[in-house]
Amino acid sequence: MMTTCREAALSAPHRKLLSLAIGHALIGGLLCAPLHTLAQETTAATPDGSTTLEARQLDTVTVAGTYSKALEKATDLKRYDVRFSDSIVATDVADFPEQNLAEAMQRMPGVTIERNKGLGTRVNVRGLPSEFTMVSINNLATASGSGGRDVQFDIFASEVLQSVTVQKSPTAADEEGGIAGSVQIATARPFDFDQRKLAFSAEAAHNSISEEVDPKLSFIASDTWGDWGALVSYSRAQRTNRTDANSGINFRPMGRFLEASGTRGTQAAAVLARDAGIVVKDRRDSNETSRIVFQDKVGDRVYLNDQEQWGATASLQYKPSNTFGLSLDAMLGGFDTTEDEYDAAAYTASSRSTLDTIHAYDDTTLSQYGMVVLRDVSYTATQHEMLSKERINETDYRQLSANLDWAPGDWKVNALVGYSGARRDSDFANLKHVAYGPSRSRWTARGGETLPSAGFDMYNSPGAYRFEAYETEVEQVKDDKYAAQLDLTRQMNLAFLPALSSVQFGARYTDKSKTREYGMGKIQGPGAGSTAWVNTRTLADSPLRNVTDITGGKAYQVKELQWAQVSNDDARRIFRYPGYVTPLDDGQFYQVDEQVLSLYAMANFDFDIGRVPVHINAGARGVDTTVDSSGFHQVQNSDGSTGYTATPISKQGSYRDVLPSLNMNAELAHNLLLRAAASETLMRPALTDIAYKRTVSWNDFRFSDGNPDLKPTTAKQWEVGLEQYLDNGGLLAASYFWKQIQGVVRQELTGVVPNVEKLNANGSLDGYYDFDVYQPVNADGAYKVTGLELVAQLPLSMLHPALEGLGINANYTMLDNSLTGASDLDIPTPPEGLAEKAYNFTLYYERDRFDARVSYNYKDKYVEYIERNMYPVYRDAYGQTDLSMGYRLNDHMKLSLEVINLTDEATTGYTIDPAFPTMYELSGRRVSLGFRADF
Structure with missing residues (x-):
């Protein structure tokens, strides 16, 4: 469903463009737009790390329509960010099999996931614990029902997201860098597309042990009318x-047995000595027991x-x-x-x-x-x-x-x-x-x-x-x-x-x-x-x-x-x-x-x-x-x-x-x-x-x-x-x-x-x-x-x-x-x-x-x-x-x-x-x- 991209360092012909946009994760439309188009666009600085003013109108969902072409564009765009970062961008619903956003991210460099009963849940960046990662959606630190600050990515359907950037070296404009890194998620906007957009997908999945067949449906609809644009997307999965x-x-x-009163403790000590040759010196010394x-x-x-x-x-x-x-x-x-x-x-x-x-x-x-x-x-x-x-x-x-x-x-x-x-x-x-x-x-x-x-x-x-x-x-x-x-x-x-x-x-x-x-x-x-x-x-x-x-x-x-x-x-x-x-x-x-x-x-x-x-x-x-x-x-x-x-x-x-x-x-x-x-x-x-x-x-x-x-x-x-x-x-x-x-x-x-x-x-x-x-x-x-x-x-x-x-x-x-x-x-x-x-x-x-x-x-x-x-x-x-x-x-x-x-x-x-x-x-x-x- 997602295609791996990476943000880019700047080459000499595009210094002016970077000077306008530096400090922001160039995700959304900027990440997978053609290089020559980006060079002609005038971008606005946005501290949210999700967009630039004009670049978001580029169609990121259908970049050349194939995985290989999206990777090729990603290598060109690697010159447009001074920071170390990696991204995935929605290009084709069948790019990779995944059950949620965590599993969509696992193929990015330095990103691994924690699994719970066959499902990806939390994301680890560069092997560090999940609580070392900062997560935001559209530049807002994401609320979590877990009681902690780590985000359970299994709650997010990847179909409704436009792009994800894992930022590994922060700038001062970022809300927080995260010790492992910062995951910046962006949802789609109507001017991301240069024309009317309507996409629908349906899926049926079979589990080999439960033998159940589960449905999944999603769609996105977007259009612009002169100065105005509107977009809606929806995904539902069982x-x-x-x-x-x-x-x-x-x-x-x-100590569970040895510290017990009565015969429980004395019997445990006797069995240890008889069957294993272990003589306990102090039954209440936890360092020993x-x-x-x-x-x-x-x-x-x-x-x-x-x-x-x-x-x-x-x-x-x-x-x-x-x-x-x-x-x-x-x-x-x-x-x-x-x-x-x-x-x-x-x-x-x-x-x-x-x-x-x-x-x-x-x-x-x-x-x-x-x-x-x-x-x-x-x-x-x-x-x-x-x-x-x-x-x-x-x-x-x-x-x-x-x-x-x-x-x-x-x-x-x-x-x-x-x-x-x-x-x-x-x-x-x-x-x-x-x-x-x-x-x-x-x-x-x-x-x-x-x-x-x-x-x-x-x-x-x-x-x-x-x-x-x-x-x-x-x-x-x-x-x-x-x-x-x-x-x-x-x-x-x-x-x-x-x-x-x-x-x-x-x-x-x-x-x-x-x-x-x-x-x-x-x-x-x-x-x-x-x-x-x-x-x-x-x-x-x-x-x-x-x-x-x-x-x-x-x-x-x-x-x-x-x-x-x-x-x-x-x-x-x-x-x-x-x-x-x-x-x-x-x-x-x-x-x-x-x-x-x-x-x-x-x-x-x-x-x-x-x-x-x-x-x-x-x-x-x-x-x-x-x-x-x-x-x-x-x-x-x-x-x-x-x-x-x-x-x-x-x-x-x-x-x-x-x-x-x-x-x-x-x-x-x-x-x-x-x-x-x-x-x-x-x-x-x-x-x-x-x-x-x-x-x-x-x-x-x-x-x-x-x-x-x-x-x-x-x-x-x-x-x-x-x-x-x-x-x-x-x-x-x-x-x-x-x-x-x-x-x-x-x-x-x-x-x-x-x-x-x-x-x-x-x-x-x-x-x-x-x-x-x-x-x-x-x-x-x-x-x-x-x-x-x-x-x-x-x-x-x-x-x-x-x-x-x-x-x-x-x-x-x-x-x-x-x-x-x-x-x-x-x-x-x-x-x-x-x-x-x-x-x-x-x-x-x-x-x-x-x-x-x-x-x-x-x-x-x-x-x-x-x-x-x-x-x-x-x-x-x-x-x-x-x-x-x-x-x-x-x-x-x-x-x-x-x-x-x-x-x-x-x-x-x-x-x-x-x-x-x-x-x-x-x-x-x-x-x-x-x-x-x-x-």
């Missing part, structure tokens, strides 16, 4: 995907994810002349998901259990960390669980903006006002039945398994499972942002300083607010307060069906296994008694308000060093930020009674910074460009980390608090690169970048709450424990990240005429970093989300009416999370092959066939070492047939 998984197999520290680990839980799971995604844009433009333009833009959308999870699990670390027999252990694989892993163990009282979980998320987003472009004389004026908002409503339910009994659990090559013990088959004994609870949770997140910006550019012609071509300055104000409400409830009987069903009702008392009959599709794919559970539809009908509503907890409310005032100025210089033309953009941005955080703090009762009281609390914080930037390019020889950039930039902490709140993890004996005193993470960075343009439209490029990052946000132990009362799920007392308090803090010290990025775009006809129509588009990114994650056991850990290696390779063929592309995307392993702040859990390296073929019936209609995950790759993960897998997931192959009409 996705039904099933994922089968053997997962949830995490490390659990032996946390280095002896066993399986927390072994689970076989089936997920069914139903998604409805829609998006719409509208644009109204008034353009009476080439020196004046007014645009009104709107973007609306929704992303609703219902995920059913059916989980058969053995929770070996239950509150009743301890070690019985250690059949096998591993004291060598992790010996460098002083760790022993109990690989195969029998337990005295495993909690076998049948869990029917339902997650309903409804996300609505909207964006409205007005943009003024005016060019009186030597001045260029751009003004922007806008609003961006998102709301997410979440509803979670978990029907839980348990059966206690001895078991034997062990690791396997793909994950783990639980063996039958004492005549008990956990998968086929519904009468043994007792009802424990039907738990519900609700969450409501609102995110709103208002922005206003005024940008002025003045063309200069000074006799005493001829190199100074223009100056630019401006101001921007943003007001951002995020609120969150949360509540939970527990049903244990047929009415409010009733516990009549606890330990009396069994799983067999409810209607049961095999899980794959509930979800539909093929048999369980991970192993030869089948079991029966209660469907989530039946669970709602049976267990939610009339009038039940999950109560909101006032003590879980929080609100964060943030106001930012930015002032910036920069200058553009054009001069020659000998025969080498040089362009330099230099500037600085000052930011002044005020943050108000309010919520409730859970304080343990001081009168001696158990429990906590929610106490209102609020705090105001502020910080200021000056962020300089320098970008330059030079044409060293014919078609050989040198680029260089240096800057300071920042990423603000997630609002959920700033908020006053306390959450509890009863199984981990931990409180997690917010920290209103957090400061931004900052980075100093520079980059240098060479780009060689070939006469046949090809491109070879290489760049080296360096970043020094300070103030990385980490979770750290900041206190202990003694004697916390912990109850079992049935309300009985489990005991009194000391709970650790963790908070996000800005870590001390600075960390370095260096990397190499390579790009090769080559038509293979340069090798032999018989290869006409064949070509490759490939890129490779490699990182080396000293940045470490936070492991309380001092296990060397990269930061979460950082992959050291990634590459994309596309082979394409286009002749006459037929085209085909096969693309392979690879992302190296990365730390997904750090279990209990001790054990890094890795998402394994993953490579996926996608295929797209198209046949043009005539000048207006095209058929396409697309395949996502052609080789049906599994998603895998492990804890510290691949010898200890923690997940094995299969989400299947997706094959789609599409039709497009373009008039």
Whole structure:
């Protein structure tokens, strides 16, 4: 659907054009317009990074109509931006198979994605975590319903977007550069097209596991009437995907048993000494007991994810002349998901259990960390669980903006006002039945398994499972942002300083607010307060069906296994008694308000060093930020009674910074460009980390608090690169970048709450424990990240005429970093989300009416999370092959066939070492047939 482009450095004949437009991501119409047309256009400076005044009228959707021609135009346009950046532009609906915007971006140099059950969700730039990336739509920082600052790209339909630019070296005029980079998204406007535009596409996609066929429809209509133009676009998609998984197999520290009172702790110590020769010196020394680990839980799971995604844009433009333009833009959308999870699990670390027999252990694989892993163990009282979980998320987003472009004389004026908002409503339910009994659990090559013990088959004994609870949770997140910006550019012609071509300055104000409400409830009987069903009702008392009959599709794919559970539809009908509503907890409310005032100025210089033309953009941005955080703090009762009281609390914080930037390019020889950039930039902490709140993890004996005193993470960075343009439209490029990052946000132990009362799920007392308090803090010290990025775009006809129509588009990114994650056991850990290696390779063929592309995307392993702040859990390296073929019936209609995950790759993960897998997931192959009409 998208075609990769890159913004360009300037060649000598077009110095004047760059002096007008420098500092802005030349996306939208500018990116894929023909070079000779751009050279004739007069452009207006626009700080939004989305357009220039006249260039947006060029037709970017149908640039030559083919992937190869779009790549060829992209190499020409590479000379028009002094910065390091890459772009994708809407050219043909069948260019690449993808399910959302994240997957459309994954083929750009330095861009990788995070996948969740077969769907691309978040975007990583240059291997760095997603929270290091700034995202904006039409120059408005995008609201997110996630509660953080990272944007979930799966909510955006790529069909309603015109272009996406990943900017890797900022200028002072940019709102924020992002430590990894800045993703700037633009929607289409009517004067992007030089004539009336009407396009329609339809697609039907089949998933190999769910065996469902999902529809997707989209259209765009645009026209202009003299000085006026209007555009509307719309996209709607349905996705039904099933994922089968053997997962949830995490490390659990032996302190879970050793610190228990009574015989549980003494028996665990005795079994360790008898079967593994391990003598525990201090059963309450967590540094010792946390280095002896066993399986927390072994689970076989089936997920069914139903998604409805829609998006719409509208644009109204008034353009009476080439020196004046007014645009009104709107973007609306929704992303609703219902995920059913059916989980058969053995929770070996239950509150009743301890070690019985250690059949096998591993004291060598992790010996460098002083760790022993109990690989195969029998337990005295495993909690076998049948869990029917339902997650309903409804996300609505909207964006409205007005943009003024005016060019009186030597001045260029751009003004922007806008609003961006998102709301997410979440509803979670978990029907839980348990059966206690001895078991034997062990690791396997793909994950783990639980063996039958004492005549008990956990998968086929519904009468043994007792009802424990039907738990519900609700969450409501609102995110709103208002922005206003005024940008002025003045063309200069000074006799005493001829190199100074223009100056630019401006101001921007943003007001951002995020609120969150949360509540939970527990049903244990047929009415409010009733516990009549606890330990009396069994799983067999409810209607049961095999899980794959509930979800539909093929048999369980991970192993030869089948079991029966209660469907989530039946669970709602049976267990939610009339009038039940999950109560909101006032003590879980929080609100964060943030106001930012930015002032910036920069200058553009054009001069020659000998025969080498040089362009330099230099500037600085000052930011002044005020943050108000309010919520409730859970304080343990001081009168001696158990429990906590929610106490209102609020705090105001502020910080200021000056962020300089320098970008330059030079044409060293014919078609050989040198680029260089240096800057300071920042990423603000997630609002959920700033908020006053306390959450509890009863199984981990931990409180997690917010920290209103957090400061931004900052980075100093520079980059240098060479780009060689070939006469046949090809491109070879290489760049080296360096970043020094300070103030990385980490979770750290900041206190202990003694004697916390912990109850079992049935309300009985489990005991009194000391709970650790963790908070996000800005870590001390600075960390370095260096990397190499390579790009090769080559038509293979340069090798032999018989290869006409064949070509490759490939890129490779490699990182080396000293940045470490936070492991309380001092296990060397990269930061979460950082992959050291990634590459994309596309082979394409286009002749006459037929085209085909096969693309392979690879992302190296990365730390997904750090279990209990001790054990890094890795998402394994993953490579996926996608295929797209198209046949043009005539000048207006095209058929396409697309395949996502052609080789049906599994998603895998492990804890510290691949010898200890923690997940094995299969989400299947997706094959789609599409039709497009373009008039």
